[in-house]
Amino acid sequence: MKIKNICCIGAGYVGGPTMAVIAQKCPEINVTVVDINEKRIAAWNDKDVENIPIYEPGLSEVVAEARDRNLFFSTDVDAAIDKADLIFISVNTPTKTYGMGKGMAADLKFIELCARQIARVAKDDKIIVEKSTLPVRTAEALKNILENTGNGVNFQILSNPEFLAEGTAVKDLMKPDRVLIGGDINSEEGKEAVQALVDIYNHWVPKENILTTNVWSSELSKLTANAFLAQRVSSINAMSELCEKTGADVNEVAKAVGMDSRIGAKFLKSSVGFGGSCFQKDILNLVYIAKSFGLNEVADYWEQVIIMNDHQKKRFAANIVKTLFNTVSGKKISFLGWAFKKDTNDTRESAAIYVADYLLNEQADIVIYDPKVTKEQIYADLNYLGTRSEKENRSRVTVLNDPYKVCEDAHAIAVLTEWDEFEHLDWKKIYDNMLKPAFLFDGRRLLKKEEKKEIGFEFYAIGN
Ligand SMILES: NC(=O)c1ccc[n+]([C@@H]2O[C@H](COP(=O)([O-])OP(=O)(O)OC[C@H]3O[C@@H](n4cnc5c(N)ncnc54)[C@H](O)[C@@H]3O)[C@@H](O)[C@H]2O)c1
Numbered sequence: 001m002k003i004k005n006i007c008c009i010g011a012g013y014v015g016g017p018t019m020a021v022i023a024q025k026c027p028e029i030n031v032t033v034v035d036i037n038e039k040r041i042a043a044w045n046d047k048d049v050e051n052i053p054i055y056e057p058g059l060s061e062v063v064a065e066a067r068d069r070n071l072f073f074s075t076d077v078d079a080a081i082d083k084a085d086l087i088f089i090s091v092n093t094p095t096k097t098y099g100m101g102k103g104m105a106a107d108l109k110f111i112e113l114c115a116r117q118i119a120r121v122a123k124d125d126k127i128i129v130e131k132s133t134l135p136v137r138t139a140e141a142l143k144n145i146l147e148n149t150g151n152g153v154n155f156q157i158l159s160n161p162e163f164l165a166e167g168t169a170v171k172d173l174m175k176p177d178r179v180l181i182g183g184d185i186n187s188e189e190g191k192e193a194v195q196a197l198v199d200i201y202n203h204w205v206p207k208e209n210i211l212t213t214n215v216w217s218s219e220l221s222k223l224t225a226n227a228f229l230a231q232r233v234s235s236i237n238a239m240s241e242l243c244e245k246t247g248a249d250v251n252e253v254a255k256a257v258g259m260d261s262r263i264g265a266k267f268l269k270s271s272v273g274f275g276g277s278c279f280q281k282d283i284l285n286l287v288y289i290a291k292s293f294g295l296n297e298v299a300d301y302w303e304q305v306i307i308m309n310d311h312q313k314k315r316f317a318a319n320i321v322k323t324l325f326n327t328v329s330g331k332k333i334s335f336l337g338w339a340f341k342k343d344t345n346d347t348r349e350s351a352a353i354y355v356a357d358y359l360l361n362e363q364a365d366i367v368i369y370d371p372k373v374t375k376e377q378i379y380a381d382l383n384y385l386g387t388r389s390e391k392e393n394r395s396r397v398t399v400l401n402d403p404y405k406v407c408e409d410a411h412a413i414a415v416l417t418e419w420d421e422f423e424h425l426d427w428k429k430i431y432d433n434m435l436k437p438a439f440l441f442d443g444r445r446l447l448k449k450e451e452k453k454e455i456g457f458e459f460y461a462i463g464n
């Protein structure tokens with residue numbers, strides 16, 4: 001089966017970049033990315049390609065090449081579904097904030113809405129691809145909706161989870177460690193659908209890197225990969241606290257441990273805590289699934305990864321208060337960084353949000369600089385927590401676009417995101433313009449300790 005028209009529902013951090021790369025690599029396929037968010041679609045279509053809604057290194061170049069050639073962004077969801085042979089569902093699957101499974105389970109309402117819309121619109125056979133991260137066995141529910149509400153056409157459901165990391169999305173998409181495709185490999189139609197998707201990726205991904213499995217293994221592998229990755233961060237962060245008590249240095253420990261080829265060096269960077277839209281949500285979902293099968297020990301095991309992460313964010317903030325003579329009330333604390341990692345404008349679940357919230361509860365005044373995050377996004381993140389009124393957040397938090405101004409007259413600086421540019425700031429100038437003693441807290445192990453101490457900073461770094 002040759003795919004001519006692809007539709008992707010959801011023009012977010014996954015749908016946008018993934019489809020841009022597919023369109024670039026498969027010029028003979030028309031790719032239409034649709035979304036109900038008109039503002040987002042307008043931004044994807046902005047004449048100035050630098051204004052696309054997602055910041056990812058290399059993305060604007062890919063979009064510039066393919067857009068209006070075979071890559072289109074639209075709000076006409078029905079039309080794109082109707083035309084497509086293959087439909088990616090790439091909508092958000094956040095943690096439920098209400099009802100059964102509140103705070104744990106994945107909220108599948110957007111997925112279900114997509115399924116119902118596809119069923120209503122589709123007049124010929126289609127391949128439906130789960131791109132969103134979903135609980136294991138979601139494909140069963142999708143099939144049920146599609147077959148019971150559709151127009152009698154056939155749907156093949158595939159699972160094709162996305163493993164890209166933000167900040168390196170284009171690189172990850174161009175050269176993925178593996179592409180995972182789950183399908184009904186026991187039927188001819190299922191095998192054909194899997195092959196159709198393999199053929200798309202095979203335009204640029206070598207065959208040996210494309211893994212095919214049954215649907216349930218594919219769905220569960222995505223949750224497992226994120227749980228393993230997050231577990232490594234929580235493991236090294238647990239050791240960082242022990243390092244601080246014992247005189248060991250967590251970077252040295254990580255290096256020594258990571259040189260064991262069975263362990264490996266990646267993902268052992270101690271930090272103020274992992275953030276991002278995926279790790280916490282996916283682990284909570286895994287915990288919920290395990291509990292729903294009565295697997296309480298399995299659930300508890302994975303929940304500890306989140307408990308450790310919450311502890312790490314809190315103890316970083318508490319250490320600032322303790323070091324500043326047990327009070328930050330009325331003191332100016334400068335934040336360098338707000339995004340959950342460098343090279344992205346995404347702030348979802350960023351550790352910075354929770355550190356700020358803790359310090360605001362201690363009556364600190366916070367001034368923030370992040371090279372890619374907007375002022376309004378920062379207020380929205382704080383308001384979303386609902387800890388205090390929007391008015392109070394606005395009066396106590398200032399966002400500026402100059403790092404030197406942000407640090408002027410500060411009692412302390414906290415590095416919350418590992419943006420490269422923070423390393424190269426004129427730290428002597430920053431020191432000179434701060435109140436003394438000048439406290440500097442590095443939540444990312446980004447800065448050189450000896451250098452900063454020589455300038456005169458009272459320097460604290462995670463795990464050191
Ligand atoms: N962000 C990542 O790095 C990443 C990586 C791998 C997997 N994932 C998974 O991919 C999925 C999408 O994540 P994201 O970060 O792109 O989310 P996102 O919130 O950035 O984008 C989702 C988009 O879907 C749109 N949408 C929701 N319902 C819709 C509907 N019925 N019709 C049309 N559009 C609709 C929303 O308006 C939104 O723009 C999630 O399941 C996530 O867990 C994310």
Ligand SMILES: O=c1ccn([C@@H]2O[C@H](COP(=O)(O)OP(=O)(O)O[C@H]3O[C@H](CO)[C@@H](O)[C@H](O)[C@H]3O)[C@@H](O)[C@H]2O)c(=O)[nH]1
Pocket residue numbers: 133162163164165166167226229233266267268269270271272273274275276277278279340341
């Ligand atoms: O050694 C490390 C590695 C990461 N982090 C933090 O962990 C979070 C997540 O980082 P990363 O995994 O690089 O970014 P994400 O975009 O969240 O990507 C993860 O989540 C995606 C969504 O499911 C998956 O597709 C990716 O494979 C998976 O890496 C960030 O706050 C990082 O700062 C650390 O603190 N130490």
